[in-house]
Amino acid sequence: MSRFFTTPENIGDKTIRITDKQDIQHMIKVLRLREGDRIDVSDSVRWEYETEILRIDKEYVEAVILDKQKFTNEPFTKVTLFQGVPKQGKMELIIQKTVELGIYEIVPVFTDRTIVADNGNFSKKIERWQKVSDEAVKQCKRGIIPNVDGNITFSKMVSLLEGFDLVLFPYENEDKTTIKDVLRGLEHQPETVAIIIGPEGGFSDKEADLLKSINTECVTLGKTTLRTETAGMAALAMVMYELEL
CATH class of the missing domain: 2.40.240.20 (Hypothetical PUA domain-like; domain 1)
Structure with a gap:
């Protein structure tokens, strides 16, 4: 039906x-x-x-x-993806696939290395991205429509992170702590999780140092360096597998 x-x-x-x-x-x-x-x-x-x-x-x-x-198809853990705004049409793919995987909310973030040509017309992008979420959720028959929030700055994102039970920061320069290590080391299943993904080129050294200095779990997603449109999906799939399946 x-x-x-x-x-x-x-x-x-x-x-x-x-x-x-x-x-x-x-x-x-x-x-x-x-x-x-x-x-x-x-x-x-x-x-x-x-x-x-x-x-x-x-x-x-x-x-x-x-x-x-x-609802029978909604995860217990509510995962929010803070996604550094990528170029071209990559955001639509990110939204579509993370909605299918069980994301709760997607927040586009402007970082030091974000490259967007039409900042002044960004509200139309948000409207389009929300429609992508609407369409994807109907296909996979979820109970809610994940919200695509308006774009925020990196500093605003940092101020929101303290509201989450767990904050995962996949970082290309981390080679010791895996996301599996963190998830399997939890004493209780978190109700809210944030995943932070940078744009093409990743976060600047200044941004990465700040994220590592606050209450985040800096993790590696594996031996290869993933594209920005792949990293969020991979991290979310790992979280859902470990915490929900």
Whole structure:
């Protein structure tokens, strides 16, 4: 069944309404759904529903609730990726694949080595990246849509890190401590994890020294040096394997 998202305000005791215009058009023109067809619906917060369509209108789709249960496909650990903004279209690939792997939130970060030609038009990039997240999450049938936050500075990112149970800093110059060492050495499963990935060229020496001086776990992801669009996916996959599988 296809999965769609709504808000708790659109969910009643027996029925659900979907009001997103793009979703409605997708149902009508692409999926060609009809009254009586079944769809999955998530409230984007906690619950997912199996439903049967009662009415399809240009303004809304109404469905009767057949079954209700808590999310079954969401990881316990909420992982946030702080991603140094890469060049060209690499961010879309990063978002798509990390959403499939179970990321909770993606935060684009401007660092010393970030190269972006259109800083003044960055809000449009955020809108596009959020749509990539929306599309990816429907394909893999997760319960929430991971948020792509507005771009922040490196210093702002550093100020946010103290709010996480575990902060992983994969660094190309680290060759001793592996991510496996850190994850298997934990006494308890963390509820929140931050993964910090630099842009092409990595972090500057000044930035790396600062990250190593605060409460982060500086780790290696292996013997090879990964591209920025690969490193976040690899780190997230390792975290999910060790903590969730």
